Amino acid sequence: MISQLSWKIGGQQGEGVESTDRIFSTALNRLGYYLYGYRHFSSRIKGGHTNNKIRISTSPMRAISDDLDILVAFDQETIDLNVHELRPGGVVVADAKFNPTLPEGVNARLFPVPITAIAEELGTSLMKNMVASGASWALLGLPMEVFNKAVEEEFGRKGPAVVEKNIDAVARGANFVLELAGGPLKEFQLAPADGKQKLFMIGNDAIGLGALAAGCRFMPAYPITPASEIMEYLIKRLPKFGGTVIQTEDEIAAVTMAIGANYGGVRSLTASAGPGLSLMMEAIGLAGMTETPVVIVDTQRGGPSTGLPTKQEQSDLNAMVYGTHGEIPKVVIAPSTIEECFYDMIEAFNIADQYQVPVIVMTDLQLSLGKQSSETLDYNKIVIDRGNIATDLPALEDGKLFKRYELTENGISPRVIPGEKGGLHHVTGVEHDETGRPSESPINRKNMMDKRLNKLNDVHTKLTNAVKVDAPHSEPDLLIIGMGSTGGTIDEARLRLSQDGITTNHATVRLIHPFPANLLAPYVEKAKKVIVIENNATGQLTDQIKLHVGHAAKISSMLKYDGTPFLPSEVHNQCKELK
Incomplete structure (x- = not known):
């Protein structure tokens, strides 16, 4: 047998x-x-x-x-x-x-x-x-x-x-x-x-289930491969929990509706692929400026333009990290298994609420559409954290407004749900003071920029396994780094490399932005050589590692961008050559 x-x-x-x-x-x-x-x-x-x-x-x-x-x-x-x-x-x-x-x-x-x-x-x-x-x-x-x-x-x-x-x-x-x-x-x-x-599902179904378990009750979205299954999953299930899905006229409407719903206190997400993410960029900037939580799923596919809409790629990383104009706080997380697709959605909503920022969940076509076995999910792990929502506020004095964007030590201001007595404030996409009133004061501008950009300093502590590491060797011949769906392929290649007498450690980067350099650096430093496995042509994850961690001289890329996922033999053979 x-x-x-x-x-x-x-x-x-x-x-x-x-x-x-x-x-x-x-x-x-x-x-x-x-x-x-x-x-x-x-x-x-x-x-x-x-x-x-x-x-x-x-x-x-x-x-x-x-x-x-x-x-x-x-x-x-x-x-x-x-x-x-x-x-x-x-x-x-x-x-x-x-x-x-x-x-x-x-x-x-x-x-x-x-x-x-x-x-x-x-x-x-x-x-x-x-x-x-x-x-x-x-x-x-x-x-x-x-x-x-x-x-x-x-x-x-x-x-x-x-x-x-x-x-x-x-x-x-x-x-x-x-x-x-x-x-x-x-x-x-x-x-x-x-x-x-065992459960047997695609990543998109796990994402939809995770959103539902996180308390999401509204999804505006425009169909696009390979994200549509998230929308289709929630169309059938959200109404049973008092929620709804709306098919919008385009991705701009989808993301702005999601931002509006979150501002109103309803957990909401939208999902798309690269072309749709491009259309959402200005609105993502609005969420950053108004400090409104929103969760966006980007299921990567072959680009640019229409590209290869039904094929594997991991080339949206730079767009997610750098795509918005100006500088805003945002979080990009990358699940790597079916189970993580579920649990990470709950953490994405919690992080969005806790830090009042847009959170982008980055998957790829293989993880989103590849059907896989999964261990039974543990619903006891679900914890809902809505962050700093202010209630029972004192009455406002005449002419006064609530300090929605109050300068605080950790940069996170009290948030109110519309209709909260004593919570009246302005909301605008232009620079503003603590009450939301437009302000072009240089001093205010610097204070507000510092406030927004500094509030993510400890976000790596909020995501379970921001860098997931299997490191049995103190000074391995190779540290193999990947993201998304490449994890299982890397693990299988490592078994073959061990038979060749090559020692390896494996790191999966799950927090893409802000980059968890302090968590990854010790493993990069101890490895003799580092190889980064990614489905794109320019080594976007490799560049992030070199930028934030250093040690560029010993870091190499293994890139594949023909529309197909990596095979274990491909990873094994190239790693063996590098050694």
Whole structure:
């Protein structure tokens, strides 16, 4: 028996690739396996090659596999584009309709199955995804009743007749391929899973759930890949808790509505990708000047302009840190796991309220859309902190205003919710005095700038693991630094490097701004060499480290910006060369 296996299905977008993957992986999750998914899809509604890859394991892992065991192909293009990933002895289950062939020299077995023909016999070619998934499930020798249960859950709302037809499609696909192969393939028999209950979700769902748990009750947003699933998740759930989602006319309206709602005391967020973040920049400056909390999620994708809207990249870091005109306090945090997507949203809202600043939660396409196993979330960890909200204020004297922007020792002024008696004040985007009245006094200007910019001095203490470190070695050969979705890939590469006799430590930077130099510096100083792994062309995280930590001479970048995530073998090979 084997401890892990990699499975991929591909075809034209709109052929049912996504639903096949969903049912297949759901059934595996029911058995208790750990899963990590990668979705390659075109930036159009229908047509264009798409594939979904699932890595199945008996133990936790957070990386795409280098190779592939089973490929399910709805067309020849899928074989041609993906066959190079097949390990020797791998399997291709292909629709016999297109007379599939394997390229010369490929060491793999081909099982042509009349996938479309079987589906059409049952009344519709739409069921070919069930035929294909049944065939590949059968080769693994896994219990069919578990798979049928997943089918029932997927199609149950359409009635028992539809469920029965789809289960029949699964059975026919399974029976056909088992006859071809002579039974389940022994070399692909997975060891039993631990059977423990696990969550299985995409990062965007975890972000939406985290926002809900944080007390968010309003989300204005404009749809954009790869952020739309956050909006779609909350559309279904916020109304159950007295909240709502509004689809705005653009991202400018979305962020200004979110700022307005937060000013009114309602926790609100908006979510977008790079192009939308660009449109939000002036309003983010308004939130900084008026010291209004707001949470913004940026799910990074390939840029610039429309770029690669459905592909992986981590190139918005500089935009998030430097994008606004003028200088304002803001916080940029970067979750690196599904669990952190959930917990970090709660901390993002708390930080936004405590420091009265915009907080940008930075994810990337792979983390946002890659479906992964997650440990059960601990709701007892949730703590809501609304910060310095003033209540029970004394009555104002005639002509006096509340000092909403009062100069305080820590720079954080008392905040009032509109309607609070004794809390009357001005709110404006121009420079202002303590009551919010416009002021161009040089002395006032300096005082207000210092007040705003100095209040984030201890923010690194508010985010759990601002720099998450695994450092078993006091003076490692390599310190590997990453952010976002690269963490699992780095960890897997480190296992291979240890087999090569190379010692490594690993740091994931989770607080991007203000940069936690004091937390990262000791590990950079002790390492012989440092390599920074990031999905962009200019080394934006590397530049932040060099700027704030120093030691530029021993810091190198490993950059990938072709639209695909890093593979463990890529990180391993380049780190080995650097050593």
